[in-house]
Amino acid sequence: MSPNRTPLYDVHVRLGARIVDFAGFEMPVQYSGILAEHQRVREQVGLFDVSHMGEVRVRGPEALDVVNRLITNDLHRVSDGRALYTCMCAEDGTIVDDMIVYRLGPEEVFICVNASNAATDFAHMLAHADGDATLEDEGDAWSQIAVQGPKAPELLERVFGPELAALKPFRLREARFDGATVYYATTGYTGERGAEIYLPNSSAVALWEALEEAGGDLGVGPVGLGARDTLRLEMGYCLYGNDIDRTTTPLEAGLAWVTRLDKPAFVGKDAIARQLAAGVPRKLVGLEVGDRGIPRHGYAVLHRDDVVGAVTSGTRSPTTGRDIALAYVPTSLSEVGTELTVDVRGKGKPARVVPVPFLAR
Amino acid sequence: MAEIKDDLRYTDDHEWVMVDEDDEGVVWVGVTDYAQGQLGDVVMVEVPSVGDDVVAGDAFGTVESPKSVSDLFSPVTGEVVAVNEDLDDSPELVNEAPYTDGWIIKVKMSDPSELDRLMNAEAYAAHVEKAEQG
Numbered sequence: 001m002s003p004n005r006t007p008l009y010d011v012h013v014r015l016g017a018r019i020v021d022f023a024g025f026e027m028p029v030q031y032s033g034i035l036a037e038h039q040r041v042r043e044q045v046g047l048f049d050v051s052h053m054g055e056v057r058v059r060g061p062e063a064l065d066v067v068n069r070l071i072t073n074d075l076h077r078v079s080d081g082r083a084l085y086t087c088m089c090a091e092d093g094t095i096v097d098d099m100i101v102y103r104l105g106p107e108e109v110f111i112c113v114n115a116s117n118a119a120t121d122f123a124h125m126l127a128h129a130d131g132d133a134t135l136e137d138e139g140d141a142w143s144q145i146a147v148q149g150p151k152a153p154e155l156l157e158r159v160f161g162p163e164l165a166a167l168k169p170f171r172l173r174e175a176r177f178d179g180a181t182v183y184y185a186t187t188g189y190t191g192e193r194g195a196e197i198y199l200p201n202s203s204a205v206a207l208w209e210a211l212e213e214a215g216g217d218l219g220v221g222p223v224g225l226g227a228r229d230t231l232r233l234e235m236g237y238c239l240y241g242n243d244i245d246r247t248t249t250p251l252e253a254g255l256a257w258v259t260r261l262d263k264p265a266f267v268g269k270d271a272i273a274r275q276l277a278a279g280v281p282r283k284l285v286g287l288e289v290g291d292r293g294i295p296r297h298g299y300a301v302l303h304r305d306d307v308v309g310a311v312t313s314g315t316r317s318p319t320t321g322r323d324i325a326l327a328y329v330p331t332s333l334s335e336v337g338t339e340l341t342v343d344v345r346g347k348g349k350p351a352r353v354v355p356v357p358f359l360a361r
Numbered sequence: 362m363a364e365i366k367d368d369l370r371y372t373d374d375h376e377w378v379m380v381d382e383d384d385e386g387v388v389w390v391g392v393t394d395y396a397q398g399q400l401g402d403v404v405m406v407e408v409p410s411v412g413d414d415v416v417a418g419d420a421f422g423t424v425e426s427p428k429s430v431s432d433l434f435s436p437v438t439g440e441v442v443a444v445n446e447d448l449d450d451s452p453e454l455v456n457e458a459p460y461t462d463g464w465i466i467k468v469k470m471s472d473p474s475e476l477d478r479l480m481n482a483e484a485y486a487a488h489v490e491k492a493e494q495g
Binding site: 029 | 401402404405423425426427428430456
């Protein structure tokens with residue numbers, strides 16, 4: 001299968017992006033360089049093409065209940081126009097995907113899922129949907145541009161006006177751009193202020209160029225998937241396929257806060273409740289590694305001389321210069337301050353469990 | 362377009378070698394402009410210690426970017442006589458000045474004829490062109 005291109009592909013090429021295949025899409029991994037792009041988002045404002053992400057719409061009298069039975073978080077805890085971060089689990093309590101669920105109205109929900117899982121997710125949703133609602137895979141219809149950084153509100157105000165730019169985090173509003181209806185959502189994957197804008201493919205280039213033009217004096221620039229990864233890791237956000245997958249549960253992944261065992265049945269609830277009762281065997285923790293060892297996915301974590309876990313994501317933090325990782329370790333070794341060792345290509349490097357996010361925001 | 366220096370020798374793996382004019386049998390080793398572009402932002406360089414032996418074609422260290430770890434392969438066999446300690450605090454020199462301040466190690470060659478097996482600038486330019494199309 002030949003890879004898909006987003007409507008912004010030609011823009012990325014014009015901007016000198018290095019293109020890689022990601023989840024079946026030809027995506028920009030970097031433009032000027034990961035460090036500069038990372039810093040741009042922490043200090044100014046960056047534009048991300050995340051049109052590869054999947055979208056699902058659920059509509060009908062029982063849309064909220066149908067979605068609520070699919071996800072670990074509780075849609076009834078928020079009102080219309082709000083966003084929720086959540087996991088979607090299999091019956092065995094392992095994570096099928098993590099996603100943002102937008103409550104559009106009393107009978108309509110919009111869901112943004114990982115590109116690499118979009119097909120699996122939709123099949124899982126159809127298989128477990130139970131109630132009067134229809135599910136539609138709208139992934140092909142939507143582009144998505146994320147605008148993130150301390151200058152994002154100022155830039156967004158220039159393009160979308162002051163009301164939307166002042167919206168608090170985790171909200172969604174319908175807006176107009178380029179004659180089209182778009183979703184303006186104050187969500188993101190960087191820890192910075194900003195928005196993610198869902199819009200028809202035919203308007204993607206127009207919005208990208210409008211943002212570039214409006215934000216010249218704010219230092220706006222494109223950011224690739226490389227910096228997207230280092231930005232999310234500094235915040236301790238999970239990446240599906242690295243930190244969470246069909247072998248991990250939300251409780252192990254530190255996602256108990258989006259797992260509402262007090263709500264009625266949801267797929268995976270029984271298994272997760274059983275794990276809670278029996279004791280969670282391992283936890284995803286933040287590690288800071290010393291002695292100039294950069295931890296990487298798959299590196300072993302040791303306690304004394306025993307291998308006790310593995311790094312799932314790691315890098316040298318572009319913001320702090322510290323070597324940071326997410327890793328699964330036994331619950332008994334997951335307390336902040338616990339001293340461990342990471343095997344960096346045969347060399348034992350000292351590591352310590354630290355709080356996440358790695359950045360104090 | 363990646364810069365290629367006329368007066369250097371090159372490996373398949375995109376390291377360069379420069380013969381030291383003053384110190385007989387000693388060569389400077391680094392990575393090429395093409396290589397640093399492919400690596401992306403260099404955030405750490407790990408090299409052997411002075412006195413260690415390196416073997417032509419074998420890995421002697423690593424270069425790390427935010428996303429990846431890449432091996433460095435020695436163009437020649439011999440003993441490490443110097444390492445670029447500036448890279449400890451300023452690994453970005455590999456990106457900014459790959460042929461000068463971003464040099465990585467100096468090696469006292471045990472077999473200077475190994476130099477003849479390395480590519481000249483013209484052959485390396487063709488090698489890069491192929492890599493870019495590949």
